Amino acid sequence: MTARKPLLDALVAMLTPRDVLVSCLGANARYLPHMTVPCPVFALCDSMGAAIPLGLGMALQRPDRHVVALEGDGSS
């Protein structure tokens, strides 16, 4: 099984200040506050399954920004 942290590191390395990262609850949301992320982060601590529609609402409202939604396979 692939460890989560290297995947998060790889994702964060691709982000720029023009991006927005929305994360689901759980382990992702617990890692992210301890990482240096170059863009705004909205890490949910509840609302299982909300990261993708929340990110969709942001992206539709701000098409000039690149919104990344990070969801867990148990949430979607």
Add this chain to the structure above:
Amino acid sequence: MTGLEQIVAGLEAAQVSIVASVPDTWIGRLMAGVRRSPRLRAVDVAREEEAVAVACGANLAGGRGAVLIQNAGLLNCGGVLAGLVELYSLPCFFIVSLRGDHRDPVYYHAPKGRVTEETLRAWRLPYARADRRGDLAAQVKQGVEFCVESCGPFVLLISGEDLP
């Protein structure tokens, strides 16, 4: 203007940008009006909780989102109301078709009609029944502005009679 046109005009006047919906028969008629508006973007989702999150995302990104669903769908939304709208103090305006009250001709909606307002009160959701004798556009605009000012939800209950 018809009731439908007034509600759409109210959403426009309140500067709502994104309208997320899981329609029923009544909300479907309203969404047809939303789709005709050049100022409103309709977003169709599969589950009502997703509609809430889409509207909240629009609000977080500086816009104004609204949720148009049936009361059956609102009854599904307890978790996302508590875990997203309430937890993060997000504005979220709802227009909800109140199926099953005395004006609804379809008998099988009655159980939902009996519990909707009691559920709203139990969840401490501010709400009002639309008054079609008054200015529906103003009621919609007032509801949206209440959400923005209170950083929370507001539910406007409508009937099929409001959408002639």
